Amino acid sequence: MGHPAHHRRADDPLPLAADRHDAPARGDALKILVVGAGVAGLTAAADLARRGADVTILERAASHGGKMRHVMVDGRGIDGGPTVFTMRWIFEGLFADAGESLSDHLGVYSTNVLARHAWRAGGRLDLFADIEASVQAIGDFAGAADARGYREFCARAAAIYRTLEGSFIGAEKPSQLDLVRRVGLSRLGELWRTAPFRSMWSALGDHFSDPRLRQLFGRYATYVGASPWFAPATLMLVAHVEQDGVWLVQGGMRAVADALRGLAERQGVRLRCGADVTRIIIEGGRAKGVELANGERLMADAVLFNGDAAALPSLGAPGPKPAQRSLSAITWCVNAPTSGFDLAHHNVFFAEDYAEEFRAIFNRREVTAAPTIYICAQDRGLQPPPPGTPERLLLLINAPADGDSRDFNASDYIERTHSLLASCGLHIGEGSAVATTPSGFNALFPTTGGALYGMASHGATATLRRSGARGKIPGLYLAGGSVHPGPGVPMAAMSGRLAAARLLEDAAGRSTSVGFAPGRHSR
Structure with missing residues (x-):
């Protein structure tokens, strides 16, 4: 990884038809x-x-x-779905x-800052494309022990990724026996170290003593719509995927x-x-x-x-x-000015009790009082917008995937969202917004309840x-x-x-x- 590469089919080329750029398709094509x-x-x-x-x-x-999808706000297209x-x-x-x-x-172009993080209780931390820059930032943020823990965490995430890249990610769905066969008997120790039987939250404790860092890296479980308390530690590989390159488009x-x-x-x-x-x-x-x-x-x-x-x-x-369904979300596509916090392209704002967020969603089927907020500031790339001018933002908070059984009113969640942002120093000025709730996602993708990642x-x-x-x-x-x-x-x-x-x-x-x-x- 880390350089341009291409894939191959694991088997020989099929004789079904020639590649279109080599020869025209047959008349009896499938x-x-x-x-x-x-x-x-x-x-x-x-x-x-x-x-x-x-x-x-x-x-x-x-x-x-x-x-x-693109959501139009004030005539400007805002990414209303995946942003990474x-x-x-x-x-x-x-x-x-x-x-x-x-x-x-x-x-596409690479970005030096992978994501910017802030906590209501205090603290800001950037993760960088350069591991050593992140080590230095984490050392300043949480101390030398957690900085060493981050370097070890990166090595562990990379090892998990290497074990599963060809055997799982790029291969047909395996059974447990197939996965063992693909990895190879001589590498069973590597497969075991992917830690499928430990929760992500538990495994993160091996590397970080500062609970804010466990929040930050535990959030990778939400990339697949899961809770870090129930997702397998294997998903730590997401850290390596991002470290290998987050690209702005x-x-x-x-x-x-x-x-x-x-x-x-x-x-x-x-x-x-x-x-x-x-x-x-x-x-x-x-x-x-x-x-x-x-x-x-x-x-x-x-x-x-x-x-x-x-x-x-x-x-x-x-x-x-x-x-069990994965997470859904409440999102706002916003065109408005911001102040008080220097946004990066990707930003995450945390409250103190991370576990409560997932108890609320998966146990009580509700949005917590102080949800984690992700913001994609889509005009923040090589050059930020001039101060005071409207910029395109996607705001997202996690929600239960119950959009097919009850209504969600996005306005019920605006105050708690802006309150947490303000406590971290970010203020969003007057502007226009288009909200999408689990009910809205269910309308876009029927029978899912608004689940954005399939099963949990x-x-x-x-x-x-x-x-x-x-x-x-x-x-x-x-x-x-x-x-x-x-x-x-x-x-x-x-x-x-x-x-x-x-x-x-x-x-x-x-x-x-x-x-x-x-x-x-x-x-």
Whole structure:
């Protein structure tokens, strides 16, 4: 890691069809319907079409992108979904496999400050792309022992990542036995040290005595919609992912979705927005097509579903067993001036009792009185906006995924949010805002309750319980943040690549395992 790289398919190239940039597709190409134009759907479609398939994406919304959406406030587009761009190698490999360069279609630049943190009880801390700079900052913030603990924590996170990168992240969903086999008997000690049977919060105590640092790094569990008290310590690998590069995107994260759409369409993919799929057609025990809300029936050789796997039963297809939902959120896309606190691009504001936040959400199904607040200051990059001028902000607090069973009123949570920010020194002036609650996210992504990460990654085997690329019936394939390898923009892209590769392997009558890894090309 740490340098541009590409992936490869773990198996030999399929004889199904030539790559589109090498030769035209065959006339008898597989006909594939992709349901959903999120990151995974766009990625899968690009790979499928590149390999010669006839691909149509059906998107319920008026535009592509899925959760990677733009919200218009005062005529300005604000990213209202994912805001962190990491694991750049996944996207570089996707474009390279199509004979293109990511940099020709997406402007990204690294940032020195990974995130800025502040506590209501006192203290501010920046994490830096340079580990030694962070060691120095943590030493000044919490003392020499915790600075040493941070260096050890980084080494541990990197080791976990190295163990799981090829065996889990870039490979098909494994069983526990498969994971052992992939890692190798000679490396079982490394697999054990990924600490799946310890909670993240417990493992962080090995490295940090200052509770504020355990808050800061425990928050990585929320990247997959989980509580650090129930998420496995394995998720400490997120720290290494960020340390390896957090990139700022010219045009915001919406530009990532635009680049993926462009790649897919250059491979010959057709995108139909406003196409609401209400049923997956199953004939003879096999997925054979879809039916739209307007009654139109579209038939295909296979259906690739890019949505929350929990929604499959509502479409007449078998889905996973019900599981505890991940976190939802209340967000505000804001266009307003700020003062009193020098924002970075990524900012986090903490209260004192972190455990109470997750007891409130997962036990009492409510938002705590003093929630952790994440702010993406989207105009803070190479040059901050002039003082006193409106800037684009995404404010987010965690909430229970109950948007399908009760209403949430965002105004009920404004005072507690602004109060905590003010106690940390940040004041947001008069401006315009658009709020989205769990109810709103459920309307955007039906049957999820507003859960933004699929099932909650709680317990040692939670990640292994996620659905894989194959659905429960032939002809149905799954991709997106609710399936393996998990939520997040790069993981969703990887799931799309895995689903496309699995579909093509099955179509060719082969059961060879598929996978991708940095540093090597695929076909």
